[in-house]
Amino acid sequence: MQLQEKIKNEVIKVFKDEFNYKCSINDISIDQTPKNFSGFYTLILFPHLKSLKINLEEAGNIIGDSLIRNSEIISDYNLVKGFLNFDLKSDYLIGELSKFSSEYKSDFKKNKREIIVEFSSPNTNKPLHLGHLRNIFLGDSVSKIYKSLGYKVHKVQIINDRGIHICKSMVAWKRYGNDKSPDTEKVKGDKFVGDYYVKFEFEHKKEVFDLVKKGVSEVDAVKKSSLMKEAKSLLRKWERGDKEIIKLWKKMNGWVYDGFNSTYRSINVSFDKNYYESETYLLGKKNIEEGILKKIFYKEEDSSVWIDLSKENFDKKLLLRSDGTSVYMTQDIGTAIKRFEDFPKSEKQIYTVGNEQDYHFKVLFKILDKLGYSWAKECYHLSYGMIDLPDGKMKSREGKVVDADELISVMKDTAQKRSIELGKIDDFDGEDLTKLYQKIALSALKYHLLKVDPKKKMLFNPDESIDFQGNTGPFLLYTYARIRSIIKRAEILNIEYGKINFSIIKHISVNEKKIIDLLVNYKYILETAAESYSPSIICNYVYDLSKSYNSFYQEEKIFDGKNNETTSFKIALSDITSKVIKSLLNLLGIDITNKM
Template identity: 50%
Template sequence: HLGHIRNNLLGYSVAQILRAVGHNVIKVNLVNDRGIHICKSMLAWKRYGGGETPASSGMKGDHLVGKYYVEFDRHYKAQVKELTASGMSEEEAKKRAPLMLEAQEMLRRWEARDPEVYGLWEMMNGWVYDGFDVTYKALGVDFDKVYYESQTYLLGKSLVEEGLAKGVFYRRPDNSVWIDLTGDGLDEKLLLRGDGTSVYMTQDLGTAYRRFEDNRLDDMIYVVGNEQNYHFQVLKLVLKKLGYAEWSDHITHLSYGMVELPEGKMKSREGTVVDADDLIAAMVQTAREMSAELGKLDGCTEEEADAVSAMVGLGALKYFILKVDPRKTMLFDPRESIDFNGNTGPFIQYTHARIRSVLRKAAEAGIGLEGDGDGAAADYLPEEIALVKSLTEYPAVVKAAGDSFAPSIIGAYVYELAKTFNGYYHDHSILREENPAVRRMRLRLAGQVARVIRSGMRLLGIDVPERM
């Protein structure tokens, strides 16, 4: 959904920026493919699905599995309501609802590698992976490695056993395993349930250990929403107490704010989310309609119009999300993001296309960029000097963005550069300038502005069109 889009775009852009400043970066996806939430979808499909598949329903696999996650919640809430009506407390009803007990039993069977449960899990996870791949491709996001929690939770369990042996953790009478962090100003944290099944923290211990061991990393940056701030504080502290301070201190949580819509907050289990695929399709369609209205697709072939609409729609979405400081909660307004005026992706893309058009016309008219000097610096207009200064700042801007993991710094810079150029272009002619040396200088300057816009936007994962 839309919140995950911010996660993917932010992680991808930070990786691009860190590579640009000279780091060797491994882009990693962690697939949360096990746990009680997965069992909820599986149980609901088994109970209410009637054998429905992506092929029979025409739905993307991840959409189909998500549908049954919502379906579980609907039936579960009805059961809780029934139990509370019979006099049970709400807290007790949530624990004793038959569906929840059955989902918990399914998780135990999964961890025991029950063939029936495991087979169902493999089939439904396969549907989800196929669906995710389509969405990642549409977003222009890729990964160098993929880790699956189903492959790391056992390692996490062995680390818990190690912690018990060292006296770092303790076992309660119900057989659950905990760590007491009250002395560190935190609370007590569950690491294994009484029935032996693992929790998020268990598998995150295993995943962190596996990544550092596999890759000998200097640093690891988790791009995860701010509702997990406490979780990562605990993760680092637990690893330190287990004796892994050498690398646990090199874990950074790039905590980002939630994405909200004008209508309010989204909730996966209630199905009140904006689906990523639907949003991408709507953005591309809106980009096409607005571009056509403004005459920006005039003279384009159908194929070119499709390509430009996809580029502008995705550019609008990516820029609107990445221009905001990652730590801030943001409000996403699709229509506002696609405006061709103001601080938007399409405005910057159009500026690039406009410059490329000027350079093409110069080439067609036989106006070369090579020649004698561009004139004395004293002859430069203040606006030209401002543009040249702005261009020289670009490497420092990229470094600052890398140091603070903030693509928004690049977004702000590229927007200001595009805005400054547009003001200059509005007031001063380039192709009609009569002095050949000044005309050459202005064409070269425009070319450099286009080059830096293209470079900056690529660091945000955004393509810019040659014509529009």
């Protein structure tokens, strides 16, 4: 983007020198030239025609000629209607590349800023599914993007480990479990517990059905079934701290955590701190009291506590029930405050939570703001769209979900199958192959979920496998591996490429210009991705870069036998491209491989 700013400044000067027309940088628009026109950047003339007082063609030629004479960036131009397309000077780009190659890492040193990022945040009554994966990859990637810009990032999740849903699993296990465990059944712990949750729902439905047949209304039947009564009784016992129940609760949650941790490990994601709802669900009450004293909240006659946000275009919101117990909002207020106590230097918190809770977070941030927390205005709800299946929403209660572990396992199988088909596995031994399949599978899955704008809902069809060709993770891995193979060959041939002085190169190809133009945008892209909390921007960028490199690779021979400075330059350009691809993939949580 720097480059566009520079061109704008040059254009301003031309306007002034040639036409005595003064305008500010905001009046000028320089766009990237669309692919079917030649050039890199385009000045749009229409808005200036009145001020320039001559016709389009004349104006375009005068501006273009003047820039060719005076610009340090622009080497040539062509005029199509009101669009003045610029070509870029080789030596300018080479200079930029040279600067970039020595600086691109060191630019992002620690900046002492800190943030908190929440993501994943599962319930302990069911295994992770595809929706969680979108959440996790998003949160993890945004964390990495901020980290790469020098922030200290605290990755946290809140585990919803208490409540009626966990009690349901407990009831079912007590009734039907016969003391089985994940170990005895050789089942992953989260799956094991999740199955009892489903069992509960199934038996409960049967019971309700029987009750309704006996003439009980459906609403009553749901409440009156023996299973539901027992679940509620367990919840009360849990809240009283009943030792038996707590023991069972700990045992079953322990199984679930083993399962979650195994999934997290398999997708290479970790957290700096876990919060458990069982420890935070009472937080916030104190803050509500303070809010009442400050007259931000008010008490109804039945002693329930509310906030009236109708002036801010929200509704009234309940904060404490009439019996004094807290609601979701209460806990979130308390937890937010606790997090900033735990990480006091943080300037903001990013919540990775689905867009079904858009309203909730708007209200939460508003309340925190009213309570006087300065960071409240900086907090951000990283809201993402749901993943729909071809026949509608995923519904965990009905078992209509795409299970995370299963999906990963299918992806690995596909990676293996494809690799064997393509005859890619000859140079590997067994253990390396397992790692390779893992990397390819995860690259495909992560990239598939991250390349879509987070805000948008996406469709997932389990019958169509995720692609490995085209705009995909494996394509990016492949491009990287290809380049590393070039570098390896350069080293074998003993061709120097790291220390060459770029300035001896006088002319470079369009392919090379495209690559450099993309490379030097690196920092701008990172900042844009961070500002918009959008890994999809990184995806688009790394795809463009890889695509441009592959065209270059295909059309221009690197090892042409001459082994002169041009060869060295091409290798150096390849080397730095691969390094940038690697760090971009790293931001997406994707591990590279040197060969595939």
